[in-house]
Amino acid sequence: MTDDLENAQQGETPIEEISAQTPEERIAELEAALEEAKASVLYTKAEGENIRRRANDDIDKARKFALEKFSNELLAVKDSLDAAILIEAADVKSYKDGIEITIKQLTSVFEKFNIAEVNPLGEKFDPNKHQAISVLENSGEPNTVTSVLQKGYTLNDRVLRPALVMVAK
Structure with a gap:
């Protein structure tokens, strides 16, 4: 039981x-x-x-x-550009100063989000990071970047945009 x-x-x-x-x-x-x-x-x-x-x-x-933080940071840059447009009595010097400040703001945003500038002047040509526009007959070392037409950019070491370059033959 x-x-x-x-x-x-x-x-x-x-x-x-x-x-x-x-x-x-x-x-x-x-x-x-x-x-x-x-x-x-x-x-x-x-x-x-x-x-x-x-x-x-x-x-x-x-x-x-995903881009919310990045977008919020870019708003400060946009505000600076808008403020520059509203200035009525400005000379070239004040515009240049304002543009330099805006570039510093944009560079700061790029640094925060690991966007790096690629300026390969004088470096060996790398097809993974550079896009050759033309080849120049030059006395420089062959296969070297002689001029940069447009800087490239990387995001966390991944190419966002290759640098447009001219290369020595």
């Missing part, structure tokens, strides 16, 4: 009780267990779908707002 009580407390059905059940009662009990297992599987499946959907939403938000 104490064994029956312990088995009942542990959620087990005593052997005498199983044999005392009619086949219909046993079928009903098994069907109830089956329904409970189905409900558990459906709940687990739904929970997995919810996790996947939330992860996809988070990825979409990350893509959508």
